[in-house]
Amino acid sequence: MSKSLKSSPLKKLKKGIILAVIFLVIVVVCIYTLNSVSPTIVAFSEAKIKSLTTAAVNSAIFEVMLEPISYSDLVSIEKNADGEITLIAANSMIINKLARDMAQSTETYIEKMGEQDVKIPIGTLSGSPLLAGKGFKVTIRVLPLGSVKCQFVSEFETAGINQTRHKIYLDVVATISIVLPTSQSIVKTNTPVLVSESIIVGKVPDTYLSAGSIFGQDYDLTP
Helix, strand or coil: CCHHHHHHHHHHHHHHHHHHHHHHHHHHHHHHHHHHHHHHHHHHHHHHHHHHHHHHHHHHHHHHCCCCCCHHHHEEEEECCCCCEEEEEECHHHHHHHHHHHHHHHHHHHHCCCCEEEEEEHHHHCCCHHHCCCCCEEEEEEEEEEEEEEEEEEEEEEEECCEEEEEEEEEEEEEEEEECCCCEEEEEEEEEEEEEEEEEECCCCHHHHHHCCCCCCEEEECC
């Protein structure tokens, strides 16, 4: 058997080892690069999605709260013969409808976001402060998936002698899951909306003051 024939399998083995090493190095470099730039990608994506989510909530607020809601629509106050407050009751029908409408409207605006392109300067991805914001922009496509939770809360505060200011808020909490090429992240926005307020004349029972809220239900809308 000639020398060239003997060396042929050896050459193939060497080539195979070299190719395997090169492939391994490429994989290691890619993993290292992804791990290095992932925090930057997540930060940029979270900032954009948070901004878009806030805009979606604000659009829903404008749509649902187009008509003003009076305090008496949401709350009824009962007093005894001496004029003392005995009960502060919430109108659950109106409250639940408002919370449901707000959750559904917010979700609709969030769904309209669709896939988003996040453009990040290559200099920023490098991690160097000197190169931040410089160079051509790399486009990362992210997919936001969200759920919305609405809850009514109330706040009592002293407004004068024997007077209490009662503020009613609708707390809109949007939780957005961002699907990224490198990872997955969660963005949560909390938007309190002042629905109505009024001055209550008379002593408010400590039961309500300590509880801080007369609304025991919320509306959770998860796709």
